[in-house]
């Protein structure tokens with residue numbers, strides 16, 4: 001597992017973290033670029049793994065289409081058509097496969113601590129084991145009912161910033177109970193390294209002052225995972 005390393009936070013293997021002992025995951029960065037999936041499978045299995053590669057490739061291609069459809073609808077509904085190409089070309093994709101062990105005792109245990117995603121959009125697909133919870137506007141946690149026929153689409157902080165707060169990135173977490181493991185796979189659209197996230201001027205007016213100075217996603221991530229970021233109000237993830 002430790003072969004799946006990345007110098008970017010939360011892009012490679014994550015596991016054995018004392019705060020979230022049930023959680024383990026692996027990541028494939030820039031998953032739609034040629035050769036990325038094969039280099040991952042060649043790293044993890046000495047003979048590669050064509051069937052895993054094919055599944056991840058199909059998942060990523062199809063889900064990236066869904067990501068684009070949803071983003072186009074949102075950009076259009078905000079009247080930002082003239083930024084459509086810029087926005088759509090500003091991202092690339094990371095895939096993560098994640099496992100949450102069943103808790104050792106009868107008590108429910110935290111699988112993943114409460115967080116907002118830092119990227120643009122996240123599309124999640126899980127097995128039928130309940131665990132994902134989302135926070136409502138008034139601070140209540142609600143379980144997201146697992147369904148093999150649906151995908152969960154979440155907004156990340158970078159889209160919140162780009163829309164100058166018009167769309168919200170919701171807090172979510174995973175709580176595990178029972179005796180079955182939860183598996184999930186997620187496709188994250190993430191701003192490209194060189195892209196500067198800056199809210200279009202149409203999103204800024206007297207009633208909506210600029211919330212965030214323009215920034216580059218990786219610098220935000222580096223700060224978030226730094227000592228300074230962690231010791232603020234921010235949590236582990």
Ligand SMILES: O=C(O)CCC(=O)C(=O)O
Pocket residue numbers: 096098112117124126132172173174183184185186
């Ligand atoms: O596995 C899940 O259901 C949630 C995963 C998640 O929130 C994340 O990877 O950011």
Ligand SMILES: [Fe+2]
Pocket residue numbers: 115116117172
């Ligand atoms: Fe998340």
